[in-house]
Every structure is written in structure tokens, then in C-alpha cells.
Amino acid sequence: xxxxxxxxxxxxxxxxxxxxxxxxxxxxxxxxxxxxxxxxxxxxxxxxxxxxxxxxxxxxxxxxxxxxxxxxxxxxxxxxxxxxxxxxxxxxxxxxxxxxxxxxxxxxxxxxx
Amino acid sequence: xxxxxxxxxxxxxxxxxxxxxxxxxxxxxxxxxxxxxxxxxxxxxxxxxxxxxxxxxxxxxxxxxxxxxxxxxxxxxxxxxxxxxxxxxxxxxxxxxxxxxxxxxxxxxxxxxxxxxxxxxxxxxxxxxxxxxxxxxxxxxxxxxxxxxxxxxxxxxxxxxxxxxxxxxxxxxxxxxxxxxxxxxxxxxxxxxxxxxxxxxxxxxxxxxxxxxxxxxxxxxxxxxxxxxxxxxxxxxxxxxxxxxxxxxxxx
Numbered sequence: 001x002x003x004x005x006x007x008x009x010x011x012x013x014x015x016x017x018x019x020x021x022x023x024x025x026x027x028x029x030x031x032x033x034x035x036x037x038x039x040x041x042x043x044x045x046x047x048x049x050x051x052x053x054x055x056x057x058x059x060x061x062x063x064x065x066x067x068x069x070x071x072x073x074x075x076x077x078x079x080x081x082x083x084x085x086x087x088x089x090x091x092x093x094x095x096x097x098x099x100x101x102x103x104x105x106x107x108x109x110x111x112x113x
Numbered sequence: 114x115x116x117x118x119x120x121x122x123x124x125x126x127x128x129x130x131x132x133x134x135x136x137x138x139x140x141x142x143x144x145x146x147x148x149x150x151x152x153x154x155x156x157x158x159x160x161x162x163x164x165x166x167x168x169x170x171x172x173x174x175x176x177x178x179x180x181x182x183x184x185x186x187x188x189x190x191x192x193x194x195x196x197x198x199x200x201x202x203x204x205x206x207x208x209x210x211x212x213x214x215x216x217x218x219x220x221x222x223x224x225x226x227x228x229x230x231x232x233x234x235x236x237x238x239x240x241x242x243x244x245x246x247x248x249x250x251x252x253x254x255x256x257x258x259x260x261x262x263x264x265x266x267x268x269x270x271x272x273x274x275x276x277x278x279x280x281x282x283x284x285x286x287x288x289x290x291x292x293x294x295x296x297x298x299x300x301x302x303x304x305x306x307x308x309x310x311x312x313x314x315x316x317x318x319x320x321x322x323x324x325x326x327x328x329x330x331x332x333x334x335x336x337x338x339x340x341x342x343x344x345x346x347x348x349x350x351x352x353x354x355x356x357x358x359x360x361x362x363x364x365x
Binding site: 002006009010013014017018021023025027028031036038061084085086087088095096099104105106107108109110111112113 | 148149150152153154155156157158159160161162241272273275276301302304305333334337338
């Protein structure tokens, strides 16, 4: 996918947040990466080291929290685990489940100093 | 307590060593708990910048009373012919303007221009998708007051465009009969995100050995919220239902 541009945005957001809080360093970034986000964690990590260079986030650590995918069945009115985009309810086999979680690609928090 | 790292298990943000740590995740990652810094919660989407610009586009397009389509597919599924025939056959009912994205060449734009359709080309260079900012700049080059429908022909790619909202009303994914019935299963994020799925080149179905039932079944599994159309832009077969749908969507 486009992990480098995603990481560029993550680091830009972290640096902006740090600067507006009066900090001089970004020590850590914490991301939430959905299982169905399409972003590969290894590629994000690789891009991270590159895009941090020459910024106040250089040397920062990267934590990635994986978010498992979950669907919602409107018939059973309950959530179910799903491994892919086929949102079939495992209880009633209704194929029209709604993907509730798993597409996340978010910056949760930054640690600054 | 979480056995792996000793921090409190359970919902919500838990402050540990100066930084928050929420749960529902595994603990195979390594991290220090005492960097001595201060934690700022951000909770922002990494595609937030694009999402914001896309919403701005959507509001602008709505104010202009435009129906906006984002047409996506693999290279060679027939996007340009489909858009050209849609615009031509809507003549007298709806006026159509087009934004075309490609990595290089303006061949697609030229094909549309030759057909008398107002078009702006975005040449993305190495970028494999259009984003909301590119669309906003391209739209500024069109006299939008002259149109009822704005069609955005995305870069031929079933992967990255899935993540970039352009501010469209409808995301339209094409699947041509020559591509194989399992495309929706292979590129689920794109097919899952589509509001409309169009099976194109239906005139070639027999020659291509297209298994229609299987393709529709796959589409219904992945694109289960989508309206499905089957047509041939070349022969015009099946176009009427699609055009009527657009007229109805524009009026809605």
C-alpha cells in the first residue's frame, strides 16, 4: 500500500502535537492498526525510521496495537469476529453483517518531552 | 493485571510510567515504560487530512448540486469507455463533467475530449491513487455550474484508491468479464467499500468463458451493500438501468 505516506502523516501529526504542547522531542508514537486496514505493520515500521530522520521524532519508538476485525449482525443484534471482508454472521449466516472494527489506521497517542 | 507487562488489564486508557496503555491487544511488542515523557492522547485517523479535505469537497459538490461518482477498477476494465458512453447517453437528461487520473499520458482524457465531454486530467506521476486534494484542484479547473454529474475516473488500481475518500457520493467499482470471477475476493477492501458494482464488457462474456453466477455470488459476498449492474458500454446492453439509476440518484 502506501505505508510511507501514512507514516509521513503520522510523524507530521506527532511533531505538530509535540510542538503545540511546547515539547522539544517526540519519544514514542502509538498507533492502532486494524487487521483489515491494508497497512502492513513491517512496512510501517520500515517507513517510520526513514521519515523520522531530521525531525524531533528521530530516535522515537513506535508501538503498534493491532485491532481485530469485528462485524455486527443486524438480525442477531450482536457482534461477531471476522477474519476478512466476508461479513457473514456465524450464528444465523446472514451475509449482510456490517464491519464495525478492523479498518483502523490511527495515531492513538504520542509521548513527548 | 496483564501477565505480559504487568499493566492493568481492562478497558479504557491506563496510565503506566507516564504513558497511557489501553488493552485488547497482544503483548509481543517491546516497549519501555519509563521514558519519562508526557503522553498526549490524539486518537486521530492517519488518513485524517484526506478525510477532512474529502468532506470539504463533498460539501462543496453538494452546494453545487452535483452527483459525484468515483469510478475505480483494475487497469483495462473499461472505465473510460463506460464513462464516455454514460456521458453520451445521459445527454439531454444530465450534463456530465469528468476528472481523469492516470500515472502518465492524457490518453484517456483525450478519448473523452474527442467525444465532446468536458474533462480535466490529473497526472499523478508515481502516485497510485487520487486523493481529495488532487480532486479539489482539478475541480477548480471545471465550470461545475455547467454540470449535474461529476465523474472521477480514478487511477486503474484496486488497492490504494480504496483508502482515499475523494468526497464522492457514490463509489462505483467495475469488474469486467475478462478479469476473472474472483476479483472481489482478491481485492476485498475496494469491493467492500463500493456503493455500486458494475459488471462491464458483458458482450464478451461468452468468449471469455465468464461464469456469471459465480461472479455475482462473489460480488454479493463482498460488496453486499452495493447495487449491482451488468452491462456492455460498447453495445449499450444493460446501460438503461444504470442511466435511470443515475437520474434517480441525482434527483434524490
